[in-house]
Amino acid sequence: MRMDKFMRLLLISTASISILIVALIFLFLGKEAFPFALEPGLGKLFDSRWVPVSFQEERYGIYPLVAGSSLVTLLAMLISIPLSIIGAIYISEVAQSIEREILKPFIEILASIPSVVLGFFGLVVLAPLVKNIFGLSSGLNALTAALLLALMALPTIITISEDALASVPQSFKQASLALGASELQTIFKVTVPAALPGIIAAIMLGIGRVIGETMAVLMVSGNSAIISFYPLDSIRTMTATIAAEMGEVPFGSHHYQALFWIGIVLLFATFVLNILSRLVLKKYGMAQ
């Protein structure tokens, strides 16, 4: 019995470690970032120029980086959402069962390709393609990054939407068919609307994945910290800024602290998206 009590305690403490890690993530991001709030002050972050290394005045405005992340995320979602919903509908409602068994794992392969490999593919194949199609001097821009990100969001959105579609009760579809609706009408007027909360949650998780993606965007977005909403401009995202600059900043400098603030913004953005989507899935009984 003593062994039993011991194991119970041990297991409870291992379970607490996941809570501890989350707390430590918030704590240590905050710890490294905090001094910036005292000197030079948080107001410095709300600025339209990111010039962290300068002979005159350093500027730590995160607007261009937020704009960069927003632009690629928006573009990626415009490409990814229709494609993945169509893919999910086809796999769940139209495909034969053997076809489904082949298609699903194939699309999941995409989720396991390391982002640096996709970034490399983007760099050597996709960027030259974009460059030639639009007659640009460089193919490293928001559009190329968005195409890669769209590809990375596909498996997330397809898998979760497919689960949502599959969890729509058979009786809904049968009722619709019995009333004389065609299969196609049933899919778009009954099944998809019934699965909509799950599809929305899938999209939110996809957005979370895209905002947090680092290596692929770092390699193909061109990395100019400018505010632009033109897809063929080179842009710089929050994630790429941290990855590119953290290696060279002096420890404890304002620049270093500003990069941790960017990390905090990212952490909160993905945290909120993640929690919201899980709440939706849970509320509608579509949790995996």
Add this chain to the structure above:
Amino acid sequence: MNVHLTQKISYHLLRVITYAIVISVGYILFDIIRHGLPVISWDFLTGFPRRSGSEGGILPAILGTIYLTLVTIAVALPLGVGCAIYLSEYAEQNRFSELVRLAIITLAGVPSIVYGLFGLGLFVIFCRFGASILAGSLTLACMVLPIIIVASEEALRAVPRGFREASLALGATKWQTIRTNVLPYSISGMITGSILAIGRAAGETAPILLTVAAFFLPKLPGSIFDQVMALPYHLYILATQHPETEKVLPLQYGTALVLLLLVLGMNIGAVIVRIHFRKKYKW
């Protein structure tokens, strides 16, 4: 228009788009295999890089990745499995278990570069491990923890209630029951989870960027407090930071293929383990 015709056309459209996605995935794999395969040779896999990576092999990067993933799993597996046993066997519906679940969901969603910042702040600086295998592996371990927990918990829950009840009815204690009647039948989930975690840890670049990776190290690490080269970071450097990126393109393809095979191999391995055990235990 005829309803049947509309339906037929629509289905075709859906099929074309779905297969377009599949073909683009296939093309990525095809392109990397086609250009990468000719580069891979015994010398490439077992040689040291020369002239700061412009020539030679990638042995230190391969070994570095292996060391990192092994230490990562050594840390994450016991914690993940312990947490999964707690959630599946002990947890009641209370605040604590809800908080644990919330924490796992949160960990699964934290962007990899934020893990990098966290590892830098906690392990590299605060714990004074410096940029080292230890700091990098601990960072990766935090990242893969949810993968192991989810896979293990699923396997534990798949063991029928009757197994536990029979053992408890015979007078075994709760832990004896778990150890002898539950764990042996859920090993598959733990193996699956660990393999998936290794695949993820091996492929990630952003967390190790700030906590361990070295661009060019002509020697192998002596202890877990040393820096190492790693495959994903090596690919990133060759593709973007190298002075002659065009010239080393074959080496980039070779590195990408080795990394891809390693990660996909892990994922396929996980699927095989899952199928094997599913066949072995049927209840």
